[in-house]
Amino acid sequence: MTTARDLAIVALEAAPHRPLEQGDLSLALAAAEMFDLIEARALVLDDDLIRPSAQAPTGDRLLDEAASSLVRQDPYESVEDWLWRRGRGLSAAYVADLEHLGLTARPRGRRIPLRSxxxxxxxxxxxxxxxxxxxxxxxxxxxxxAAAGIRDEPADATEDFTDETVTTVLAAVGNAVRELEAVRQRRAIEDAAFDNVWRGY
Incomplete structure (x- = not known):
């Protein structure tokens, strides 16, 4: 099993009790995949640039897909750029993959399926x-x-880590999550302003 898949399972366990932003979870899953690819020696970090190594199958479909999506020539991608690109819709991809593998199921009520x-x-x-x-x-x-919003700790809490690669990836996902939250807040303000204009205020 991979860190990304473990994170997806933990997120599904938490979802009924703690609503999660899918964008935040997708960015955190992309970061988890990066750690899995580092462990599989499919990439190394050069400061904040991703340098792919020789690609070898990991045995995990989504992780192999992530490895094949790495930019393999100059200019290499930064960690944060890759998180945004790879993270697009990634939480939904993991939900679908877990269901395809038989690791999840849709719960049923006594008489009718739950509507959720x-x-x-x-x-x-x-x-x-x-x-x-x-x-x-x-x-x-x-x-x-924490980056995915499953825990309350700050998304960029890196004080427990001394490895520069780990802190680089965690800092990048923390930055991306904060940027996404800022976008959500701007949209909420713009929507509220539009509603006020529409109502004649």
């Missing part, structure tokens, strides 16, 4: 692994969960 349409993790080795990592308070998973 959301999926929940089923009992599986993958779920148990994700839950064990989450319960242990593993710093990397906790930091990514």
């Amino acid at each position: 349409g959301r999926t929940v993790p089923v009992d599986s080795a993958a779920r148990r692994q994700a839950e064990e990592r989450w319960a242990s308070g593993e710093p990397l998973l906790a930091a990514l969960a």
